[in-house]
Amino acid sequence: MSKYTRRTVTSWIAGGTIAAAAMCAFVPSVSAQENWDEVVAAAKKEGKVVFYNNLQPNGIEPLLQKFREEYPEIQTEMIRLGSNPLIERFATEFNANRHLADVLITFPDERIYEGVKAGWAAQWSPPEAKNFAPELIEDNTLFTLQQAREALIWNKNLVPAGEEPKEWTDLFDPKWKGKVGMNPPWRSISIQQIVAYWEDKLNLGDTAQKLKDNDVRFFEGSGGIIQAVIRGDVQLAELTDLPLNPLLEDGAPVGFVYPESGTTLSSNKAFVAAKAPHPNAAKVFVNWLMTAKGQEYLQQYAGLSATRNDAPPLTQLPATKDLKNAVDGETVLNPERQAKMVDHWRTTFGVK
Known part of the structure; x- marks a missing residue:
């Protein structure tokens, strides 16, 4: 199902040409400016990631435990709210220049897209991005992980x-x-x-x-x-x-x-905060959520259909298609x- 809405098409035209926007979907999985091994090493030194989310409450800790098992050097701290208060909280903190969150996952509305324009989200390309349909990655800032x-x-x-x-x-x-x-x-x-x-x-x-x-x-x-x-x-x-x-x-x-x-x-989308206090740990965490194992755990513990190309179906519910x-x-x-x-x-x- 295409998610190229009026909003995204308009933003493409405003930014130049649709052809230029389409090229953005094929940015290499690791940019020339960033060596992924160096990002991981820096993330381990930062030692923490703060995760704002609206995932299923009883599934968050098991999910984070799986992440910590793979990256024991990176501790996790999370805030869970409904999508509306979660967006309001991030916006309030951003406007007050209080940058506490590293990663945010929520069901977005217009405030998220306006926030991205205002500088909420870092622009980067996760190594795992190649395993997702181009329309699930918006300007290398918003990443659709589940539906x-x-x-x-x-x-x-x-x-x-x-x-x-x-x-x-x-x-x-x-x-x-x-x-x-x-x-x-x-x-x-x-x-x-x-x-x-x-x-x-x-x-x-x-x-x-x-x-x-x-x-x-x-x-x-x-x-x-x-x-x-x-x-x-x-x-x-x-x-x-x-x-x-x-x-x-x-x-x-x-x-x-x-x-x-x-x-x-509804698409559950993630972004790394542009002013994240732990920017490298944030990237490692989001990229891990996009791996085959991360998507499996998201589906298992958060209960939603994962979006990675090779993600297995849910066990009890029909596929969206x-x-x-x-x-x-x-x-x-x-x-x-x-x-x-x-x-x-x-x-x-x-x-x-």
């Missing part, structure tokens, strides 16, 4: 066979009143994208009011959502599928469906729509 999809899930012990939800409209069905859960849109960009898809592409109307009328319950993050379903706090929910695969592997009583009316796809009408979420949400949506949902639910 998430929006799904409906339910508790198989509470929802009778034959009554499982099949479409997004089930979230608004009065028979599920008080039994529906979701992540609030003001917390997550991926949720904002699926709401825009519901309202603008599927013409489902004011979904905030419909869900309020159906006594929707909000939980923090995908991990909170799926645990609420497993506990029986709610019976069905909208979910960004990042925690789903590992829990299905563990035998969790959870059913799932990607509605045939379509769903949105096998989903009907999987739409790049960035194409359905612009800054104006985003701000209007968040304000409307906060107002509808009385959240300041």
Whole structure:
């Protein structure tokens, strides 16, 4: 699926020519200015990497442990937040000239792209970049490592066979009143994208009011959502599928469906901070995440479909290419729509 959106095409034209931009995708894997062995040696001397992320909470430490096993000289420190507060935090720190993060991974919105223009991200070429499709690497600053999809899930012990939800409209069905859960849109960009898809592409109307009328319950993050379903706090929910695969592997009583009316796809992207306090360790860490082993561990512990050319499929979930009408979420949400949506949902639910 191409992710060359209006934004990226416009930025290419503004920078010169599309042909020039296309050439950027074929930068050698290690630049002439940088010897990778020297980068690794410098990273070991720095001895630390600070990692801002929105990965599955219980998978972050096992992932970092695998990195430390390969690079025991580099210790790890991490901050995990939802995509929206994570971007806000990085922006606030950058604007205050407080450069604390080395690496950031999140689902981006327009603020990330504007931030890259403003100097948030280092431009460099990881040795492992050759193993990724060119469209997954943007101007050698943003690297798409994984992809998430929006799904409906339910508790198989509470929802009778034959009554499982099949479409997004089930979230608004009065028979599920008080039994529906979701992540609030003001917390997550991926949720904002699926709401825009519901309202603008599927013409489902004011979904905030419909869900309020159906006594929707909000939980923090995908991990909170799926645990609420497993506990029986709610019976069905909208979910960004990042925690789903590992829990299905563990035998969790959870059913799932990607509605045939379509769903949105979110790309988890990484960048090395341009003013990282540990710039070499940051590069080593991001490059490790792009290796075959790093991608395997990301998929195993973070639960999302990895993007490396030779990455194996998830064990329990279909590949993105096998989903009907999987739409790049960035194409359905612009800054104006985003701000209007968040304000409307906060107002509808009385959240300041």
